[in-house]
Amino acid sequence: MKTDKAIRVGFISKVFILLIRFVDLIQGSILKNYAVFSYIVRYAPQKLGADACYYRAFKELLIACHRVPAYRDFLRKRGWSCVSSDPKEILRSLPLTDKSDYILAYSTEERCLDGSFFSKGVVIDESSGATGIPYNWVRSETEREIVKSLIGVYLRYCFGDKKFIVLNMFSMGAWATGFNMALAAQSLGVVKSTGPDVDKILRTLEFLGSKYPYILNGYPPFLKYLFDEGERRGFNWQAYTIHGLVGGEGMSEGLRDYLLKYAKTVYSGYGASDLEIGMAGENPLTVMIRKLCFKDLSLRKTIFGDEHRLPMLFQYNPLDHLVEIIDHEVVVTISKPWTLSPRIGHVLTLCCWQEGKANGALFRAYP
Numbered sequence: 001m002k003t004d005k006a007i008r009v010g011f012i013s014k015v016f017i018l019l020i021r022f023v024d025l026i027q028g029s030i031l032k033n034y035a036v037f038s039y040i041v042r043y044a045p046q047k048l049g050a051d052a053c054y055y056r057a058f059k060e061l062l063i064a065c066h067r068v069p070a071y072r073d074f075l076r077k078r079g080w081s082c083v084s085s086d087p088k089e090i091l092r093s094l095p096l097t098d099k100s101d102y103i104l105a106y107s108t109e110e111r112c113l114d115g116s117f118f119s120k121g122v123v124i125d126e127s128s129g130a131t132g133i134p135y136n137w138v139r140s141e142t143e144r145e146i147v148k149s150l151i152g153v154y155l156r157y158c159f160g161d162k163k164f165i166v167l168n169m170f171s172m173g174a175w176a177t178g179f180n181m182a183l184a185a186q187s188l189g190v191v192k193s194t195g196p197d198v199d200k201i202l203r204t205l206e207f208l209g210s211k212y213p214y215i216l217n218g219y220p221p222f223l224k225y226l227f228d229e230g231e232r233r234g235f236n237w238q239a240y241t242i243h244g245l246v247g248g249e250g251m252s253e254g255l256r257d258y259l260l261k262y263a264k265t266v267y268s269g270y271g272a273s274d275l276e277i278g279m280a281g282e283n284p285l286t287v288m289i290r291k292l293c294f295k296d297l298s299l300r301k302t303i304f305g306d307e308h309r310l311p312m313l314f315q316y317n318p319l320d321h322l323v324e325i326i327d328h329e330v331v332v333t334i335s336k337p338w339t340l341s342p343r344i345g346h347v348l349t350l351c352c353w354q355e356g357k358a359n360g361a362l363f364r365a366y367p
Contacts (some may be wrong), residue, residue, distance in 0.1 A: 006081075007038070007062070007065070007082070007085075008084075009085055010035070010085045013055065013085070013086075013087055013262070015049060016051070016055040016331065017051070017055055017058070017059050018091075019052075019055075020055050020056045020059055020252070022339045023052070023056070023319070024144075024336075026103060027146070027181060028142075028145070028149065028233070031146070031149035031150060031152075031153055031218060032149060034153060034156050034161075036194070036239070037153055038157070038169075039321065040081055045058060047314075049318065050318070052319060052324065053283060053318035053319055053322050053335065054087050054088050054091065054192065055087055056146075056319055056322075056335040057087075057091060057092065057333040057344075058085040058087035059321035059335075059337070060093060060334065060336075060337065060339070060342055061094070061344055062333055062336065063091070063092065063113075063250040063342065064073075064344050066341040067113045067114050068110075068111065068112070068115075068342055069106075069110045069115045070105075070106035070107075070111040071097075071100070071342065071344060072109035072342045073094070073106070074093075074097065074101075074102055074106070074174075075272050079240070080093070080095055082110075083242040085175075085176075085257060088155055091322070091333070091345070092324075092326075093343070094114065094344065094345045095343065096326065096329070096331055096340075096345050096346070096347050097343070097346050097347065098346065098367075099133075099135070099274065102346075103135060103274070108136065108138060108341070111341045112138060112341050113340060113341075113342070115226070117138040117340060117341070119140060120141055121140065121141025121142075121144070122131075122138055122139070122140055122141065122340065123138070123139050123141075123144060124136050124138050124139075125137055125139065125273070126273075128272035135273065135274065137273055137274065137341070138340050138341050139208050139276075139340060139341075140338055140339070140340040142277075143336070143337040143339055143340060144183070146336060146338055147184070147276055147277065147278050148183045148184045148227070149165055149179040149184075150278050150317075151181070151184035151185075151187075151269075151277070151278040152184050152186075152187030152188075153243070154269070154278065154281050154345075155181060155184065155215075156187065156188070157187050157283065158245075158281075158283060159215065159243060159264070162213060163188070163189035163191075163359075164188045164189040164190075164212065164213050164214060164215045164243070165183040165188075165189060165190050165192070165212050165214050165215075165216065166188055166189060166190065166191045166192070166202055166215045166217060167180045167192055167194050167204060167205075167214060167215070167216050168181055168185060168191060168193040168195075168196055168217045168218075168220030168307060169195065169196050169197075169201060169216060169217055169219075169223070169226070170190070170195070170196070170217065170218055170219070170221060170247075170248070171195055171196060173262070178226070181217055181277070184211075184340065185215070185217060187361050189214060190214075192204060196218060196219070196222050197231075198225070198226055198229050200290060201216075201226060202229075202230060202233070204236055205235075205240065206235075210239045210240045210241070210275065212241075213241040213242075213243065214240060214241065214242050215242075215243045215244070215245055216242060216243070216244055216245070216263070217244075217245045217246075218246060218248075219246060219247070219248045220246040220248075220249060220250075220251040220255055220268070221249075221361040223244055223246055224255065224258060224259060225262075227259065227261075227262045237262045238327070241264060242262055242263045242264065243245065243263055243264050243265045243267065243268035244263040244265065244267070245266075245267055245268075246248065246266065246267070246268050246269075246336070247268055247269040247271060247277075250312055251266075251268050251312065252293040252310070253290060253291055253310065254295060258328055260351070263326065267281065267282045267283065267287070268281070268282045268314075269281040269282070269310070270314045270316075272348060274343070274346065274348075275321070275332055275346065275348070276333060276334065276341060278322075279316060279321055279332075280314035280315060281315065281316075282312070282314060282315075282317035286313040286314060286315060289312075289313055290310065290312070290313050291308060295358055315323065320334070320335055320336050321333070321334060321335060322335055326345075329347050329348075330347070331345050331346065331348070332345055332346050333346070334343055334346075
């Protein structure tokens, strides 16, 4: 079995990997400066970015082979080897990991760097158990800080540089979404975590008043329920400037149009607890494309195929996540170097469609 020491890498690939290490060093600083980040995203050569995403993922493969006991054993048991020295070919030759043959097959410690999750600032969160079993996921302090910064950049892009009051209506506690969104939303102004409690949310709105704009952050059906319940109680939604930021499940354009009766804008984000939150998000362009497809069946078929439902459309950063379609599965490698429990070639869902759709979502790399 070939370990990281046996993987042959050409000179040009080694140069690219060194450049990627430099990107890793400065990414945290870039994310803290929105103007610099947006300039780089807008003007960076796309061809360079397309190559860089593979080299960054390949660097994480080398780390996993060298430092993650479970991944070394996983490759050994499958007799994996690859004679190519091309990072793309090496990545494509890897056996896929999923919850059954990797996550459940190895302990949490074995799936972490150096076989331990004890390091500064580690937090464990839990998935909802929607697939039948709740899973625990460990995240390092740096990992959470970078995700917080990435979400902050996304929120700034969607909502501008105004100061908002953000009401975090996601369930709090052990779940990743509520905790991390509360931290990330601090970049927009003042945050109060209410959870999905209608009484508490309406009392907060009445107490703080309509002087400030609000972002209501939660599950799409709950946001509808909140608006409906407020109407039933005679709450004056029209006096408030409301924006919606939703996630956790899909949203139809019909539901978005309904929410837009009360909110100025409504955007949805995509995340998966077995990877990370803030993996991808909607923006004005993706919403416009999806609305056009909702009205134009021929355009919808051209972009999304013959699916009976209209998938959501998200943009993601290929430098942070390498997303591939392999054997009709959406396969993701987390390419960021701060991941305490690396995921290399991880199957996101049990089924998808050939264009890159998973859980009713179509992913598109940006810019």
